[in-house]
Amino acid sequence: xxxxxxxxxxxxxxxxxxxxxxxxxxxxxxxxxxxxxxxxxxxxxxxxxxxxxxxxxxxxxxxxxxxxxxx
Amino acid sequence: xxxxxxxxxxxxxxxxxxxxxxxxxxxxxxxxxxxxxxxxxxxxxxxxxxxxxxxxxxxxxxxxxxxxxxxxxxxxxxxxxxxxxxxxxxxxxxxxxxxxxxxxxxxxxxxxxxxxxxxxxxxxxxxxxxxxxxxxxxxxxxxxxxxxxxxxxxxxxxxxxxxxxxxxxxxxxxxxxxxxxxxxxxxxxxxxxxxxxxxxxxxxxxxxxxxxxxxxxxxxxxxxxxxxxxxxxxxxxxxxxxxxxxxxxxxxx
Numbered sequence: 001x002x003x004x005x006x007x008x009x010x011x012x013x014x015x016x017x018x019x020x021x022x023x024x025x026x027x028x029x030x031x032x033x034x035x036x037x038x039x040x041x042x043x044x045x046x047x048x049x050x051x052x053x054x055x056x057x058x059x060x061x062x063x064x065x066x067x068x069x070x071x
Numbered sequence: 072x073x074x075x076x077x078x079x080x081x082x083x084x085x086x087x088x089x090x091x092x093x094x095x096x097x098x099x100x101x102x103x104x105x106x107x108x109x110x111x112x113x114x115x116x117x118x119x120x121x122x123x124x125x126x127x128x129x130x131x132x133x134x135x136x137x138x139x140x141x142x143x144x145x146x147x148x149x150x151x152x153x154x155x156x157x158x159x160x161x162x163x164x165x166x167x168x169x170x171x172x173x174x175x176x177x178x179x180x181x182x183x184x185x186x187x188x189x190x191x192x193x194x195x196x197x198x199x200x201x202x203x204x205x206x207x208x209x210x211x212x213x214x215x216x217x218x219x220x221x222x223x224x225x226x227x228x229x230x231x232x233x234x235x236x237x238x239x240x241x242x243x244x245x246x247x248x249x250x251x252x253x254x255x256x257x258x259x260x261x262x263x264x265x266x267x268x269x270x271x272x273x274x275x276x277x278x279x280x281x282x283x284x285x286x287x288x289x290x291x292x293x294x295x296x297x298x299x300x301x302x303x304x305x306x307x308x309x310x311x312x313x314x315x316x317x318x319x320x321x322x323x324x
Contacts, residue, residue: 001073014093014286014293020253037092052077053253059097060088065077 003048005064006040013037017054017063023047026054080104082113086130093293095250095283096124096192100131102256103161103190106263107134110271112159117151119144121173123165124199125192142173145180148187159270162189166207167197170230174206177236177278184241184275188266191232193308194283194300202288206230209307214288229307233280237313243275245314249282251301255310262312272318282308 004025011033017040018026025048029041040062042048050067079085082104090096107116116134120126122141129136139147144162152160169177169191177189196214197203204214204221207229211220221229233247244266248259259281266277282304284296291299317323 010087012092016093016293016297019294035087050076055077056253056256057098059090059094059101061079061083061097061101063077064075064079066073067076069072069074071072 001066001068003045003050003066003068004042004054005066006042007062007064008033008039009035010060011037011039011062012060013039014059015040016057016059020053020057022053023049080108082107082116082133084131084133088131089127090124091285091287093284093286093296094124095194095281095297098250098256099190099192099259099281099283100128102250102260102263103163104132105260106267107159107161109264110267112267112271115158117155117158117160119148119151119160119162121162121164121168122199123168123197125163125165126199128163142168142171143176144168144173145176145185145187145189149180149183149185152185152187156186159267160187161267162187164189164191165198166191166193166195166205167200170206170232174230177232178239181236181276181278182239182241184243186270186273186275187277188263188270189276189278190263190266191278191280192283193232193280194285195229195304196285196288198285198288202285207232207308209303212303231308233278233308233313236278241276242278242314243316244269244277244312245280246278246312247280247282247308247310249300249305249310251282251297251305258310265315265318268318274316274318280308282310
């Protein structure tokens with residue numbers, strides 16, 4: 001299951017999500033989107049605890065956060 | 072099994088925002104949408120946008136929006152609320168809009184205790200026009216029209232809107248919050264929820280001042296700008312609740 005779904009077309013590469021994550025899950029990619037911004041990407045998905053701190057600080061609602069729940 | 076713990080609130084449209092990278096307008100737009108969503112207000116919301124960077128706010132909210140003349144948003148919102156008292160009316164204003172040209176409108180709307188919610192974005196600068204000094208610019212802050220820093224002797228002292236309006240009898244809820252980190256954003260969200268709850272309970276005027284950034288005109292990275300607000304903004308403009316007359320059922324009426 002993907003914990004972070006990133007809408008790269010909306011990302012402006014401000015990096016606030018990268019700073020908000022205390023576990024180093026996100027990083028700015030070398031790739032650019034159609035607007036010419038370096039997009040954020042999930043570089044360490046295993047470290048993600050779905051705390052949504054990245055999404056809370058994102059001004060553009062780029063990140064959707066999922067959490068695994070035990071059935 | 073997986074659960075969505077964070078998604079874009081349904082009150083926001085899918086349009087990409089035109090704001091600069093790292094601009095906190097986006098965060099505040101989302102918080103307003105989340106607060107209205109939490110209170111179950113969706114169909115009956117009318118927003119009034121200011122003149123400033125947020126002039127295109129009508130592209131981002133799915134509710135009805137009105138674009139007021141510079142500074143006149145509280146006056147327009149007064150008309151809307153009186154004509155349609157069942158609707159939830161919010162006003163979105165920046166510091167140049169509210170604290171400079173619109174000072175008369177906001178003071179009188181607050182004094183009359185109009186039943187509306189004002190979201191006041193204070194980043195201490197005129198963002199859209201190129202970073203000129205605003206009434207809320209901090210002492211010593213450099214802008215394009217105060218290049219050696221604002222001096223109280225030459226330019227006057229910054230205006231503290233929350234402190235000023237909380238001295239009036241009309242307002243029901245006045246709070247100053249910030250969006251400089253995750254905890255601050257969550258506090259800001261709670262303040263907006265309470266502001267809208269005051270309006271829903273017909274308690275009167277509510278104003279939430281949100282300390283924000285303008286990374287482009289501060290000449291900083293988005294993260295540096297947030298750190299600047301944390302260190303300097305909150306020192307000059309102390310955060311907290313300045314007035315709260317309480318909601319029905321809280322035993323404070």
